[in-house]
Amino acid sequence: MADDADVIVVGAGLAGLVAATEIADSGKRVIVVEQEGEQSLGGQAFWSFGGLFLVDSPEQRRLGIKDSFELALQDWMGTAGFDREEDVWPRRWAEAYVAFAAGEKRGWLRAMGHRIFPVVGWAERGGYDAMGHGNSVPRFHVTWGTGPGVVAPFERRARDAQASGNLTFKFRHRVDALTITGGAFDGITGSMLEPDDVERGKSSSRKVIGDFTLRAQAVIVAAGGIGGNHDLVRQNWPKRLGDAPKNMISGVPEHVDGRMIGITEAAGARLINRDRMWHYVEGIRNWSPIWPRHGIRILPGPSSMWFDATGKRLPSPLFPGSDTLGQLHYIMSTGYDYSWFVLTQSIIKKEFALSGSEQNPDLTGKSWLMTARRATNKGAPAPVEAFKSRGADFIVRDNLADLVTAMNALVGDNLLKLDDVKAQIEARDREIGNAFVKDTQVMNIHNARKYIGDRLIRTAKPHRILDPAHGPLIAVKLNILTRKTLGGFETDLDSRVFGRDGNIMPGLYAAGEAAGFGGGGMHGYRSLEGTFLGGCLFSGRNAGRAAAKAVG
Ligand SMILES: Cc1cc2nc3c(=O)[nH]c(=O)nc-3n(C[C@H](O)[C@H](O)[C@H](O)COP(=O)(O)OP(=O)(O)OC[C@H]3O[C@@H](n4cnc5c(N)ncnc54)[C@H](O)[C@@H]3O)c2cc1C
Numbered sequence: 001m002a003d004d005a006d007v008i009v010v011g012a013g014l015a016g017l018v019a020a021t022e023i024a025d026s027g028k029r030v031i032v033v034e035q036e037g038e039q040s041l042g043g044q045a046f047w048s049f050g051g052l053f054l055v056d057s058p059e060q061r062r063l064g065i066k067d068s069f070e071l072a073l074q075d076w077m078g079t080a081g082f083d084r085e086e087d088v089w090p091r092r093w094a095e096a097y098v099a100f101a102a103g104e105k106r107g108w109l110r111a112m113g114h115r116i117f118p119v120v121g122w123a124e125r126g127g128y129d130a131m132g133h134g135n136s137v138p139r140f141h142v143t144w145g146t147g148p149g150v151v152a153p154f155e156r157r158a159r160d161a162q163a164s165g166n167l168t169f170k171f172r173h174r175v176d177a178l179t180i181t182g183g184a185f186d187g188i189t190g191s192m193l194e195p196d197d198v199e200r201g202k203s204s205s206r207k208v209i210g211d212f213t214l215r216a217q218a219v220i221v222a223a224g225g226i227g228g229n230h231d232l233v234r235q236n237w238p239k240r241l242g243d244a245p246k247n248m249i250s251g252v253p254e255h256v257d258g259r260m261i262g263i264t265e266a267a268g269a270r271l272i273n274r275d276r277m278w279h280y281v282e283g284i285r286n287w288s289p290i291w292p293r294h295g296i297r298i299l300p301g302p303s304s305m306w307f308d309a310t311g312k313r314l315p316s317p318l319f320p321g322s323d324t325l326g327q328l329h330y331i332m333s334t335g336y337d338y339s340w341f342v343l344t345q346s347i348i349k350k351e352f353a354l355s356g357s358e359q360n361p362d363l364t365g366k367s368w369l370m371t372a373r374r375a376t377n378k379g380a381p382a383p384v385e386a387f388k389s390r391g392a393d394f395i396v397r398d399n400l401a402d403l404v405t406a407m408n409a410l411v412g413d414n415l416l417k418l419d420d421v422k423a424q425i426e427a428r429d430r431e432i433g434n435a436f437v438k439d440t441q442v443m444n445i446h447n448a449r450k451y452i453g454d455r456l457i458r459t460a461k462p463h464r465i466l467d468p469a470h471g472p473l474i475a476v477k478l479n480i481l482t483r484k485t486l487g488g489f490e491t492d493l494d495s496r497v498f499g500r501d502g503n504i505m506p507g508l509y510a511a512g513e514a515a516g517f518g519g520g521g522m523h524g525y526r527s528l529e530g531t532f533l534g535g536c537l538f539s540g541r542n543a544g545r546a547a548a549k550a551v552g
Contacts, residue, residue, distance in 0.1 A: 015512025
């Protein structure tokens with residue numbers, strides 16, 4: 001039987017698009033198979049904030065940030081905490097990826113028309129020692145155009161390749177199995193789903209109208225992670241983070257269903273680190289949901305006070321933006337699966353950003369004028385103000401007594417005691433008078449404001465939370481929001497998949513979230529942020545180039 005193409009790519013997300021365009025541009029024929037419709041091209045990356053981890057970039061240097069490969073690798077290793085036998089390939093991927101981020105990543109993207117917003121963000125700041133978790137310096141480079149701006153160069157290359165006949169898309173084709181002949185992967189079988197012109201991101205019909213078989217010399221699995229499938233998230237939930245939360249909201253569309261992970265594993269691939277995942281603790285219910293249980297992550301600046309469900313301030317250094325999984329671990333240890341931010345209008349205005357392309361019309365729409373208003377406007381950006389007035393998790397009041405009453409009413413119990421909350425806020429407020437202080441969160445705010453990017457658009461001037469001049473007071477109920485899968489299929493640096501017997505499985509490759517963004521988990525236990533899109537770029541590129549070479 002003749003092959004339908006040289007290589008088949010499963011998934012038209014970022015990793016799949018990168019792999020496919022590398023193959024097509026090398027002159028080989030590639031088919032991209034995608035269960036969703038054409039309107040979903042780009043997968044999760046379209047919805048993303050477009051933040052990219054880069055090291056020692058011109059943007060950093062312009063802002064006076066001194067970064068280096070050595071500093072970034074130190075941060076990565078302190079964050080990853082690799083400690084398992086199966087971390088051999090993840091560790092090699094981590095080293096190679098940090099070198100990519102410090103080397104050709106920016107130039108490669110730039111040559112394709114990708115551009116970066118000039119103020120570099122500072123995500124996952126840690127708060128431990130130099131060898132512990134976190135970014136020592138700001139490294140979160142937001143794409144000018146956010147997620148769609150990351151997808152665009154690859155969509156353009158894919159469309160060109162489609163026109164020249166090297167690349168074929170097969171939308172509404174859902175892969176159900178991988179085929180193997182003589183020990184080598186040589187194709188896929190699956191179901192054709194009925195056409196559905198549902199809006200991008202909404203759940204599409206799963207009605208099967210036929211089946212298909214496709215053959216090629218190699219198959220690349222780039223089918224994403226498990227974040228949209230809460231059953232799988234709970235099943236793989238690590239005990240070290242406490243019990244799986246009862247209530248979670250979804251930071252990803254329903255097509256991030258993890259189904260292809262099971263199919264690939266059933267074909268003999270070695271899935272490692274499945275208990276490593278990256279979920280956020282600052283999730284808010286979307287008042288205008290696109291996908292089921294749609295939640296948005298707040299990307300917080302450092303000043304909001306953070307209380308657990310019982311009204312106890314989170315311990316140092318678990319401040320907003322410091323250590324996502326440290327916070328998750330702490331919150332789950334309280335016996336409740338939510339927590340609270342308490343802040344002022346001055347803080348929300350300067351410090352709240354929402355992760356997602358549709359929540360940032362200024363950056364997504366590449367409008368300098370709208371973006372400049374972030375610094376000059378009286379209110380927060382319009383999408384944040386919309387959440388403030390319409391979001392189910394937001395409470396706005398003029399005084400603390402009314403705020404606490406409304407917080408208790410929102411969850412339907414009396415866990416929060418006004419006197420308790422008041423005493424903690426007043427104590428923190430007494431630390432505001434001096435620039436040298438005991439309260440480590442206030443210290444952290446002073447430190448953040450030494451970085452010009454934070455002082456300009458991310459960190460409010462220190463003030464008393466209970467100062468009415470900075471009001472009204474705001475409370476936000478924070479939910480746990482599922483997002484990323486850090487484990488995945490074990491791969492070598494060519495993205496070739498290992499079988500359970502420890503040998504490479506001929507003809508099978510994996511990239512993006514399905515491969516734990518490379519190696520089966522290049523992040524280890526935790527991430528420095530902005531590393532997921534980049535992981536798709538790097539592993540997709542390696543997979544595409546290696547598969548194109550291998551098929552001869
Ligand atoms: C709101 C949001 C904000 C984010 N912000 C950032 C950020 O700022 N920085 C960052 O680094 N990362 C960010 N991320 C994460 C990042 O976008 C994702 O991790 C990444 O895009 C995953 O890409 P992927 O190609 O591996 O998988 P996906 O995008 O999930 O694509 C996989 C594709 O495979 C298809 N598929 C699955 N199974 C099958 C099957 N059996 N048959 C056929 N097709 C199948 C799916 O339908 C899907 O289209 C964000 C994500 C979201 C949702």
